[in-house]
Amino acid sequence: MGYAIEFQDVTKTFRGAGRPAADHVDFAADEGEFITILGSSGCGKTTLLKMVNRLYEPDSGKITLFGTDISTMDVVKVRRRIGYVIQQIGLFPHFTVGENIAIVPRLLKWEKEKVDARVEELLELIGLEPEEYKNRYPAQLSGGQQQRVGLARALAADPKILLMDEPFGAIDSITRIKLQDELLGLHRGMEKTVLFVTHDIEEALKMGTRVMIMNEGKIVQFDVPENIIRNPADGFVKSLVESAKAKEQFWERFQ
Amino acid sequence: MWEQIIAYFEMNSERYFLMLGEHIRISLCSLAIAVVIGGLVGVFCAGRYRIQSVAVPVFGTLRIVPSLAVLLLMLPILGTGMIPAVAALALLAIPPVLMNTISGLESVPEAVLETAKGLGMEQSEIWKKVRFPLALPLILTGIKTAAVEIIASATLAAKIGAGGLGDIIFTGIGLFRTELLLIGGLSVAALSVLTGVLFGLLEKAMLRYRNI
Ligand SMILES: Nc1ncnc2c1ncn2[C@@H]1O[C@H](COP(=O)(O)OP(=O)(O)OP(=O)(O)O)[C@@H](O)[C@H]1O
Ligand SMILES: [Mg+2]
Numbered sequence: 001m002g003y004a005i006e007f008q009d010v011t012k013t014f015r016g017a018g019r020p021a022a023d024h025v026d027f028a029a030d031e032g033e034f035i036t037i038l039g040s041s042g043c044g045k046t047t048l049l050k051m052v053n054r055l056y057e058p059d060s061g062k063i064t065l066f067g068t069d070i071s072t073m074d075v076v077k078v079r080r081r082i083g084y085v086i087q088q089i090g091l092f093p094h095f096t097v098g099e100n101i102a103i104v105p106r107l108l109k110w111e112k113e114k115v116d117a118r119v120e121e122l123l124e125l126i127g128l129e130p131e132e133y134k135n136r137y138p139a140q141l142s143g144g145q146q147q148r149v150g151l152a153r154a155l156a157a158d159p160k161i162l163l164m165d166e167p168f169g170a171i172d173s174i175t176r177i178k179l180q181d182e183l184l185g186l187h188r189g190m191e192k193t194v195l196f197v198t199h200d201i202e203e204a205l206k207m208g209t210r211v212m213i214m215n216e217g218k219i220v221q222f223d224v225p226e227n228i229i230r231n232p233a234d235g236f237v238k239s240l241v242e243s244a245k246a247k248e249q250f251w252e253r254f255q
Numbered sequence: 256m257w258e259q260i261i262a263y264f265e266m267n268s269e270r271y272f273l274m275l276g277e278h279i280r281i282s283l284c285s286l287a288i289a290v291v292i293g294g295l296v297g298v299f300c301a302g303r304y305r306i307q308s309v310a311v312p313v314f315g316t317l318r319i320v321p322s323l324a325v326l327l328l329m330l331p332i333l334g335t336g337m338i339p340a341v342a343a344l345a346l347l348a349i350p351p352v353l354m355n356t357i358s359g360l361e362s363v364p365e366a367v368l369e370t371a372k373g374l375g376m377e378q379s380e381i382w383k384k385v386r387f388p389l390a391l392p393l394i395l396t397g398i399k400t401a402a403v404e405i406i407a408s409a410t411l412a413a414k415i416g417a418g419g420l421g422d423i424i425f426t427g428i429g430l431f432r433t434e435l436l437l438i439g440g441l442s443v444a445a446l447s448v449l450t451g452v453l454f455g456l457l458e459k460a461m462l463r464y465r466n467i
Pocket of ligand 2: 045046047087
């Protein structure tokens with residue numbers, strides 16, 4: 001069977017770009033891993049994610065899911081089996097919250113009762129009272145609530161692989177911690193393999209079974225959180241870790 | 256004046272409704288053609304800026320030509336009657352449909368389209384469930400503009416023997432009968448307003464999800 005997700009020397013350069021957005025990316029994730037991806041803006045995190053569900057095609061290299069080369073699979077079928085939370089949320093404005101969550105189950109032709117039950121279950125999970133929110137339109141939700149609906153939509157068909165592009169960007173820190181914990185609990189209970197992009201080093205270290213740090217299209221370090229903190233691979237990682245430590249010192253001053 | 260109008264309807268109500276029917280028929284036919292051509296060209300042009308930069312001015316130029324001139328120009332080619340009138344009116348109405356189809360389709364947020372793709376929708380489903388429904392309100396605005404213009408301009412169709420409410424007006428001008436001018440003119444105006452209101456309601460219903 002092999003790895004859940006494997007990149008073999010994948011490179012992608014956008015037309016007209018000076019340097020590759022993904023530069024010889026090579027890594028493998030076991031089934032059930034929660035991999036957080038960290039790096040400064042424009043370093044290629046979104047590009048990496050979008051190559052997994054083939055929104056972008058690599059120029060060279062190979063990507064496999066559970067041992068199968070994705071370029072040989074039916075693209076629509078691959079996508080329906082992967083949960084995807086887009087960075088810009090991307091809710092359908094003319095669909096209600098319930099309909100947005102039900103998109104993939106309906107594409108997979110689930111029975112109506114099963115879809116309805118699933119929608120209710122997920123709304124509970126993300127902390128939105130089903131009776132109150134199911135029939136609202138996205139325009140009637142706050143940014144953070146929209147982001148949570150995006151998360152529920154990605155989870156709807158219970159995909160084995162989840163791609164999450166800064167899913168908690170617009171969520172306040174209290175709700176954020178609650179959702180982080182819920183997602184972790186969810187992850188522990190199910191054999192899901194997650195690629196989770198974030199800008200927040202603390203979130204990356206807390207959530208990840210392993211943390212991938214990227215810079216200018218390359219993977220700089222890919223390791224368990226302790227090793228990232230103890231043995232930063234280079235100056236870039238070191239400065240990231242130090243920025244987190246500086247924040248801690250800031251809080252210690254008030255104690 | 257009032258008595259003259261009542262007298263007209265007592266004598267000619269059958270003829271009046273015949274002409275009203277003609278007017279509506281000419282308008283509907285031209286609108287249908289404009290929607291099909293403007294819509295298809297619009298779908299083809301959306302997101303293709305080079306093709307747009309040719310197609311939009313071409314149809315725009317055809318529109319600038321006053322419709323009476325178009326009608327007269329078409330006389331030698333198409334002769335008189337309903338067909339040239341419909342052709343000229345359709346030409347007049349294509350640009351608003353075309354332009355609003357393009358801007359409607361281009362107004363659909365990239366993130367929504369990308370999500371649709373990322374969730375595993377087929378291209379045909381994306382058009383049917385996402386792209387088209389989200390573009391529809393703006394497309395409808397274009398159709399409304401087109402319809403109102405067609406109804407007003409269809410009055411001129413009588414000049415080339417296509418009939419319609421213009422017949423009443425031109426007869427009124429010829430015979431110096433003000434009541435005929437009033438009847439014809441007000442009927443056209445009422446038809447335009449009614450069409451505008453109907454489309455307005457339709458648009459509002461389509462945009463319910465945005466303004467609750
Ligand atoms: N569709 C595209 N066409 C051309 N260039 C692109 C495209 N998408 C991304 N890029 C470029 O590729 C590089 C990597 O972009 P990417 O979106 O993967 O960054 P990111 O790490 O997700 O950044 P952020 O944290 O800001 O979201 C950037 O230099 C960007 O300008
Ligand atoms: Mg990004």
